[in-house]
Amino acid sequence: MKATGNIAVSRTSVAWVRIAFVLVVLVVWETVARSGILTHDIVPSLTKIGAALWRLLASGDFWFNLGVTASEIAIAMVIGGVWGLATGLLLGANRFLSRAFEALLLYLGPTPKIIFFPVLIMWFGVGAGSKIAMGVVSCFFPVAIATAAGMRGIDSVLIRVGRSFRATTWQMITRIYLPAMRRPVINGIRLGLGVALIGTLLAETKLSNRGLGYLVIQAYSLFDMPRMYAILLVLFVVAIAANTLIVRHAGNEHGTR
């Protein structure tokens, strides 16, 4: 009974600390905005940002551009995800190939992908193709690396059971490998989605006439700071929500200790 009470008090304290933190941030922000310490344009008042957010969500323009970016990322995830999954399965299943090529993946994986954008523009044009390619290049590496590592981590008993039942290669992949690697693969897809989102949106800020990245850079060009804050707020919420959803689905949420 006492323990339950302690947990309840602790949860309430946590909630209060969070509320207090958010309130302090908002009050400091508004004070800075009204005091003129920084230019009003850099730190606009919360009411201006709120109004900009409302206008943004009410405009058809925003939803159209959100659709453009979402479809680019979705196509990139399908192409890059399938390519990464196939590469990961191949490297995970064959030790020789893994030793031959996995170091390349591990080293190229964390390089800044946006530097390939000028080349991708030449290959795929200035339209959606180069943004999709940017997303593909970004998400391929985490998916491939996580899949290869996940496949090597499969319990050998499961593989022996599959072989003793004389499962075909396709049956081994669909009935043994993929279900056993669910968690690392989903984790790879989560990381892949994060970097594909960044890659696609950064490419849109560099050279595009549609998409959310274009809206951000348009707001910057017009010096419409409340609108820029509103777009960034929406983007951050969408990215964090997508990440949390995938983490929950994988069942490996980073819990509090």
Place this chain on the structure above:
Amino acid sequence: MRTRRLADSRWLAALFGAGCVVLAIIVVEILVRTAVINPYIVPPPSDILRAIPRIIAEENVLHRFSQTAQEMLWAAVLLALVGIPLGVLLYGSRLLRRAFESWVGAFAAAPVVLAYPLFLVTFGRSATTIVAIGFAAGLAPVILTTLDGLVGTRRVLLDVGTSFRLSSRDKFFKILLPSALPSVFVGMRLGLIFAMINIVGVEFLINFGGLGQLINELAERYDLPGTYAAITFVVLASVLFFDVTARIERRMRPAR
């Protein structure tokens, strides 16, 4: 048995991998020279190779490299000065840890680099903008791994400290910090990798600074071999950075 031994041979596999890369380069060279691949889109690899010494000499690559390295150094200093103490703070207060650990994790998933126009407005088109974005991108992993390292300190070590009646300060500097150091280094390495990716990326996007700007300038001049050579140079520099930091990390591991 013999086939199995061949498959297990690390050097043979590495040789095969390197051979495939060389073969792919030769195939591309032939396809470009025979115009199967458009030479106005992909220059012959031999031209790219020849362009490397040219861009090193004419484009002042070493100076640009040092500019990027300096930005990374500043980001690293900020990450150590802010990220590690924040990790310690979260470790010290169970309430703060429960309130903010998941928020820091969520912040790690936020595409901070997209806010670069905001940083541009605040700090101008300068190295400060680039360092600030690198710092913001690398902060979350440093905080989380510092916290992980401190939480992972063996209970028995802390009990020994208590039995020797060590003060909280002594317990922190003589037990907690040395025990968490390998994790702190892992976090710093991760943070620096994120910082480097974002620093080079923003240099490219805002056309300012070191290596990222070089790629942008060469692409805008339509210097194809130069652009590809600069990209190769940046990739090699990144690989060198990962390799060196990974080796340092491996050397630190037995200290645990």
